[in-house]
Amino acid sequence: MEAQSKPSPPAKDLPGEKAERIIEAMRQSVARRGVAGSTFDHVAREAGVSRGLLHYYFGTKERLLVEVVRREADLRFDALDRQLAEATDADAFLRLLQTSVDEMLRTDPTYVTLTFELFTLANRNEEVAEGFRDLMQRTRKHLADSLRAKEQEGVLHLTVDPESVADVLFSVGDGLTMRVLAEPDRDFGPAISAAIRSLRGLLDDA
Amino acid sequence: MEAQSKPSPPAKDLPGEKAERIIEAMRQSVARRGVAGSTFDHVAREAGVSRGLLHYYFGTKERLLVEVVRREADLRFDALDRQLAEATDADAFLRLLQTSVDEMLRTDPTYVTLTFELFTLANRNEEVAEGFRDLMQRTRKHLADSLRAKEQEGVLHLTVDPESVADVLFSVGDGLTMRVLAEPDRDFGPAISAAIRSLRGLLDDA
Known part of the structure; x- marks a missing residue:
């Protein structure tokens, strides 16, 4: 084929x-x-x-959709990189990540739902599947690089390899944003605190 | 309206x-x-x-789809409850959850993608949105009940409220399964170990 x-x-x-x-x-x-x-x-x-x-x-429309999500991801990462530059310890790093997700949910939930839509389309379209795979790889590597840089700066210490930390960070983030969007009237404060508590097992202070 | x-x-x-x-x-x-x-x-x-x-x-087709996912969730929970009954400590509990996800991915990834498809449809269809919200609530409460029961049996200790633990467990699970399906040739072993390590911050031995 x-x-x-x-x-x-x-x-x-x-x-x-x-x-x-x-x-x-x-x-x-x-x-x-x-x-x-x-x-x-x-x-x-x-x-x-x-x-x-x-x-x-x-x-094709699918190709255009992949481009939409790819550029959006690049823009978000540029903004996130600027924010993360301010992090001085592990808690601050996680708090800044959380703020960036909150901001996205508040101003632009379309991007979140687009990511999931791309995933469902990927099951039936090889071009989208490639674009989505590429997106997952690029975002993981990008966040892993940020984590590595922060470790080298002495801001935090990673207890496992940076790509795995990035996988878990994005996974928790995706799963929680999906739930927040599904139940907009529920208070997700305790769940978000729990998520941050669990992530601290991967991200210590230096 | x-x-x-x-x-x-x-x-x-x-x-x-x-x-x-x-x-x-x-x-x-x-x-x-x-x-x-x-x-x-x-x-x-x-x-x-x-x-x-x-x-x-x-x-409507959407209503039928909600029923498909709802019944599937019930069946999976019945099976999971039987498996979790065997857990004797926090590690075993998490390992059994992981096995159940692995099994689902191996035998029946359709269910995973259906959940995400339902979420994307929920953005444009109020009936699906209600069905999806209901699904998120029921699955969270079900897992929270299992966690509470395990705590009462003296099998494990929860460091935060059981519903928040369930939210984080499902979020990590959803996010990781999406990634595993997107990159079938990548070894996710280290990412899964990292996820379990982070979840141990919410689930201690009793």
């Missing part, structure tokens, strides 16, 4: 401003209509570009 | 054997075609019942 195993070519370079508009239009469309309800016609109209251009650059 | 906020009536009682067939047919259809691709026509044909009967009992 060569067509399935061959990685798809990277999205062609787009003039930055048009790419931004297309990706932002897809983001908003997915938030409003879901992935199944978002068509190239909608997105092209709302981005003010031709349907042909969209097709030429992104090929 | 009364129609949105009023809980839907419970699914009508079905003769057990027909209900089983419908639910199993929906499960298999979703695994093969996804939720979007699964129609009442498919499911009725594959369950050997009339489309009208399906409609009469379940109303």
Whole structure:
């Protein structure tokens, strides 16, 4: 099955401003209509570009969706890196991570739900599966690098390898945000404190 | 919006054997075609019942999907309860939970992906949102009850309230299973060990 195993070519370079508009239009469309309800016609109209251009650059809706989540992840990591630079011990590091999740939930829960949507689509679409795998790898490596840097700075000590810490941090984060979104009226304070308490088993002060 | 906020009536009682067939047919259809691709026509044909009967009992595809996941959760909890009865300390409890997740991933990953699919659908369908919220609450309470019972038996000691422990256990479990399914060729042994290490902060020996 060569067509399935061959990685798809990277999205062609787009003039930055048009790419931004297309990706932002897809983001908003997915938030409003879901992935199944978002068509190239909608997105092209709302981005003010031709349907042909969209097709030429992104090929499929799934590929565009992967790009939306990938860029979003990059933006979030840039912001997170700036915040984490301030952490002076393990508690501060975890608190800053928590703040960044809180902020995302408050201002932009679409990104959280998009990640899960990408995962469910990955089960039926090899291109999305590759994009999602790539996203999981890149985010894990990025957070692992931050953890390694913090350890070298003497800010914290890792009790296991940094990639495993990143896996557990993201897993708890994903699972809890899903629950917070599912039960918006419940107080998740105690559950979040419990999560931080458990994560301290992986992240000590230096 | 009364129609949105009023809980839907419970699914009508079905003769057990027909209900089983419908639910199993929906499960298999979703695994093969996804939720979007699964129609009442498919499911009725594959369950050997009339489309009208399906409609009469379940109303919508979303409602049938919620029932599929709900019954699956009940079955899994029955099995898990029997397994957890054998746990004699905190490590054994966590190991049995891990075994049950491993087994699910090996034999039946559909259930895992269905949970995430239900979550993404919940964002756009109030009936699914209620079903998903109910599922999160019931599974949390069920595991919290098991944890409480184990504490009373003197098998383990909880360092925080049992519902928060259940939230963190399920969150880590969901996040990690999503990652394992996304990267089937990666060795998640170290990440799973790290997860168990972190969870030991919530679950001590008695």
